[in-house]
Amino acid sequence: MQKKLFSFLLCVSLITPGCLEAPPPDMDGDGIQDAEDLDIDGDGWSNSEEMNCT
Ligand SMILES: [Ca+2]
Numbered sequence: 001m002q003k004k005l006f007s008f009l010l011c012v013s014l015i016t017p018g019c020l021e022a023p024p025p026d027m028d029g030d031g032i033q034d035a036e037d038l039d040i041d042g043d044g045w046s047n048s049e050e051m052n053c054t
């Protein structure tokens with residue numbers, strides 16, 4: 001009984017954080033979050049190039 005309760009709580013604790021946390025922003029949807037993506041909108045121009053040429 002105790003073991004069952006423990007595994008139930010373990011499952012809940014593993015599943016719950018994933019449900020509550022919003023996924024990281026990913027503008028172009030390539031699976032690389034904006035914070036780490038060198039080309040956040042996926043148009044082939046890197047972020048630094050777009051800063052220079054709008
Ligand atoms: Ca991305």
Ligand SMILES: [Ca+2]
Nearest residue numbers: 039041043045
């Ligand atoms: Ca871009």
